[in-house]
Amino acid sequence: MAILKIETLGSEVLRRRADEVEVVADDPETARLIEDMFETMYDAHGIGLAAPQVGISRRLIVVHVNEEDEKPFALFNPRVVEAGKAKEKGEEGCLSIPNVSALVERPAEVVVEGVDPKGNTVRIEADGMLARCLQHEIDHLDGILFLDRLSPLKRNMILKKYRKQES
Numbered sequence: 613m614a615i616l617k618i619e620t621l622g623s624e625v626l627r628r629r630a631d632e633v634e635v636v637a638d639d640p641e642t643a644r645l646i647e648d649m650f651e652t653m654y655d656a657h658g659i660g661l662a663a664p665q666v667g668i669s670r671r672l673i674v675v676h677v678n679e680e681d682e683k684p685f686a687l688f689n690p691r692v693v694e695a696g697k698a699k700e701k702g703e704e705g706c707l708s709i710p711n712v713s714a715l716v717e718r719p720a721e722v723v724v725e726g727v728d729p730k731g732n733t734v735r736i737e738a739d740g741m742l743a744r745c746l747q748h749e750i751d752h753l754d755g756i757l758f759l760d761r762l763s764p765l766k767r768n769m770i771l772k773k774y775r776k777q778e779s
């Protein structure tokens with residue numbers, strides 16, 4: 613296991629559309645990547661991490677929302693197949709834009725489909741923090757950051773705050 617370097621705002625890989633993954637069940641190299649992504653995420657106190665955030669432009673996310681009975685899981689090629697009409701605002705941060713956060717509006721309920729590490733298709737009906745986290749991580753696979761979901765005014769405020777604490 614290893615803690616990987618987390619790419620931060622300005623890194624090109626965060627803005628690229630990540631490649632689809634052909635999932636080979638129990639591939640040892642992929643299993644190691646998933647383990648390393650979990651270790652990196654826990655080390656940074658995150659609840660989700662997308663492969664582009666560790667410099668790998670592939671459609672893979674790991675998620676562990678620490679509430680109720682949510683278990684950690686890895687998902688390949690995840691996509692939102694249904695989104696509820698109701699939207700919800702919630703506080704979001706991102707390990708690639710450390711120490712800033714903002715209220716982001718997203719559909720409150722989504723259905724996500726993807727492939728698990730064994731190659732099985734999975735369908736997740738999510739609400740609350742899990743729905744938010746899944747949407748945030750899937751955005752990463754399309755080169756989208758939570759900043760892009762804010763009004764220009766709010767985005768500039770967050771960027772200013774971020775740059776101030778970075779310098």
Ligand code: NI
Nearest residue numbers: 705706707708
């Ligand atoms: Ni993020």
